[in-house]
Amino acid sequence: MYAFWKKGFIQSTMEREPVIQFRNCTKLFDSKTILRNISLEVNEENSFTSILGKSGSGKTTLLRLIAGLEKLNEGSIHIKGKIVSEGSKIIVPPHERNVGFIFQDLALWPHFTVYQNIEFGLKQKKIAGYKSIIMQTMNEFGITDLKDNFTHQLSGGQQQLVALARSMVLQPEILLMDEPLANLDVKLKTQMRKLIKQLVKEKKVSIFYVTHDHKEAMEMSDKMIVVNEGAITYYGTPEQSIYFDSTFLKEFIEV
């Protein structure tokens, strides 16, 4: 099984530059090892990749390393063939990586309206005609009516939409999501999952989605990265994961 997975892995690598590549990456916090010498290539563009693992396994750290919000201790990270972090150096700063980030708490600025929240990034990037882009994005996400509202006046689902719109308006190639649906009820979660899947198709964006919910990961993902105690236990499709020879994985996904 492992050979089969590795073969497909090498074949696709030969075709194009990987979306994300980790090479011998180690990350420590104080003296505690969070990620231990991990190497990984994610080759599929415009795909949905879940990062799955228990609490404290290092999944959020993995995401923050891709974003450039954390420095490595050893190794290097490449995005589309370009080296972005190496050793303890950030080679490409977060805002130049063309990566969007949806935080677990969504990080919607409470003193800005919905419109101002979405406007912020476009203004920073000095994009001409940004007003029409905002209106178009708000229209796509169905939040035009909320443009003058402050974020506390929105429901949980509406806040998710604003956070998505705020990231997507900058047309990132990669969207990183850190358990964004954790605080929603089941019905809203289902709706949001559909919307995110739709995003992958329409906007041509590669999504990396941190979750500890294996059912959610199995249902939504094209590929899954399973992290356990700072190491990558599995990378592959959800279907293949059932046959993968790992006690931890079997227990975790309740096979």
Place this chain on the structure above:
Amino acid sequence: MGKTINIKTILLLVAGLFSAAIVLPLGALLFGTISGQASEVVNNITSIFHGDVLQSIGNSLIISTAVSILSVLLGCCFAFLFSKANLPFSKALRLLLLLPFLLPSYVICVAWNDVWLFADVHRNLIYSLPAVVFILTTIYTPLAAFIIQAGLKNINAGMEEAGMMITSYKEVFIKIVLPLLRPALFSSFILIFILSLSEFAVPSFLSVPVFVTEIFTQFSAFYNYSLAATQSLILTAICLLLLFPERKFLTNEYFFPFGKKAFRFRMYELRNKSVPLVLAMLYLFFTVLVPVAFLAFQTFSVAKTSLLDIVIMLLPSLKDSLLIAVAGAFIVTLFGFIFSWLTAQYKLKFLQTILLFVFAVPAIVTGVSLIFFYNTPSLSFIYSSILIILIAFSTRFLFIAVKIISDNLRQIPVSYTEAAKMMGARSFYIFRKISLPLLGEALFTSFFIILIFCLNELSTVIMVYPPGTSLLPVTIFTRTANAPQHIVSGMSLVALMFTLVILLCMLFGKKVLFNQQWRESR
């Protein structure tokens, strides 16, 4: 990246220089004392065992212990009633309770003096140790209530509710709430002990000899600087030793976060609201309203007295005091922000601990150390100008500003700035657009609180104010010795009204500037 390093270096340099200006004098005082002739040092130390000095130390310890115990007990009751129980008018009552802490202590002392003289209380009782304890308790009870209230707010409702599933609320309060509240109780006890140990105005006004007045006498009446310095160090050592075990709680706990509800908070439903309400109102009536009313009564009891005349008489002091206090509040708030930002950004927690220890140094010792350090030919430009007062204010109040600002800075999720960083915003832009608006209320409050403290500060200022400067607390305090009672009361009333006007400006300003809906939701 280079820019970040530069900003960090510059800020660290500024903070370092500023710290040096306030910490070095204390170090110099210590060094100057222990590096003197051995026989002199020994003589100075043994002098504390002489009858009068020993009695003053005894008085100081009795006053501090009694005030701390009473203030914590009362503070605990008020904290529970005004923030944990559903008592009507609790917001207004809380504000009224805070008043004696924000007013100059000499004003409160004059007011109580008026009350007791009117009630024909025997002079031996007025100018006595219990009178000092009583007045200081009314002053420091609000501080205890404030700290304990913060402790109560930090208790998650879940912990109480889990206990309530098993036993009565009374048991839950004793076995769960009180133990969780222990750090707040101990901290307020120690803080009040230190503050009352270094209180100068009240014992001095009521002619009760305490260790602080002994130091002041040695310094300004007998010019025995080395003895004053040694005694100052003994007093400082007592304060720092007391503070040491509670330093982590005092620097780490949230005392001043605005708005944000970190936990679900459980309110206690009072079965009978009228009894605690009446008791609280009676306390506030007798400890706040009666003395203030008597101050006014005493002022206007003499027909020829006009409040306007007193205001005109105090005008130069009012003007000087306001200008220097505004400058002090601005500098302290600015550096409070720099220190808080450095602490948060680069995890330099030791900065806050140093400032806490500086804050715990008795005011009179601060005064002595500033004179020792700055009254030299090379630094006389500081000593002979208002800069010395600004340094004194910073030494006394920087910790409070840092506490107010950092408590709020810590409430801003890191993800807010990280989200802006992901979109390409530069550090200064993120600061201007994200951090500053969210921190505005804390900076505003810090400025006004420090302004009130600067206006009322007597203990340090009385030792270091340069010639030609007329400061309100010093003017009133020095005139109490020879001015008629109604003039002293009138001056105190003016000082009180001045503080109240600033307090009202703060409340009004907060209402106008920070009334946005999103703040309430945080």
